Amino acid sequence: MTPHVVTEDREAADVEHVRWLTPDQQRCWRAYLEGTARLSEALGRQLETEAGLSLAEYEVLVRLSESDGRTMRMSVLADSLAHSRSRVTHTVARMEKHGLVARQTCSADGRGVNCHLTDAGFARLEAAAPGHVAQVRESLVDVLDDDQLRVLGEAMAAVAAAIGR
Template sequence: MTDAAPTDDVRWLTAEQQEHWRAFRDGTALLLDVLARELDCDSGLSLGEYEVLVRLSEAPGRALRMSELADDLAHSRSRLTHTVARMERAGVVRREPVPGDARGVACVLTDHGWRVLVAAAPGHVESVRRHLVDVLDDAQLAALGTAMQVVVDHLRTPACERARDQADVSDVTAASA
């Protein structure tokens, strides 16, 4: 909070809302940090790279258009492009043109990428289980999943997506200036 006087039109959080917000923020940050560290230590993959491999492994032909992959992962196009370029250099994915679409590019899971995912998955699943799934009872886990799906659905509305796209353009413009 700054020294500026609060404005009357701000809907400040109640003490209880603040407590829940901070628990969510801190819990998410700590959870993602430990999952990322354990995954990297065990497999050399980042969480983002692992999610790319998972999404491709679940797709027909183990391939997705880059735009679809970005949407599925809730990543900016530029962030995904950098991640996929790094993964391509490691030989776990390859990019190829989409047949019949001169501008379309697909990301394809390679056989090597499949083996990397198969090797990484058991340790990562155990980490997710140890730090989240087994810490909560079934009702808490269901409530968490249900609540976060509401948030995901909200953030994937056209208005929120337009705002995110505008922010991405601003970030790219600022970086190139």
């Protein structure tokens, strides 16, 4: 974010080479910040109140439900979510306490841990999914036309690729 006030009272000298954002870029960036803040707030609230799940927990359920044997290595889960390993450890620990997943040591690699979706966890996902999808549509997908959504997806994929080297 470029606080334009800061750009003033800056000497014409050459000590600073800051490429501040243009006004157009600034508008886009701030719209992004506000949009993501409101969106994650809306999604989190819907899931929490209607399903008793955090967004992070929901995402874990989804990944597991789609994987072979409904089981994933902790590290694969973490990479797939773009969450830190520590974060996934904490999230999964909470979910295990509630019976949504079960952890078992990995036979192939003594260091690894397999995270398995229980039937209760799958049922919880089935119950939560319709309301969550409805919220995603209401707040994002149905708000944009096809082109906007496509470009948004391409742009964020490029961002993810640029960061996740």
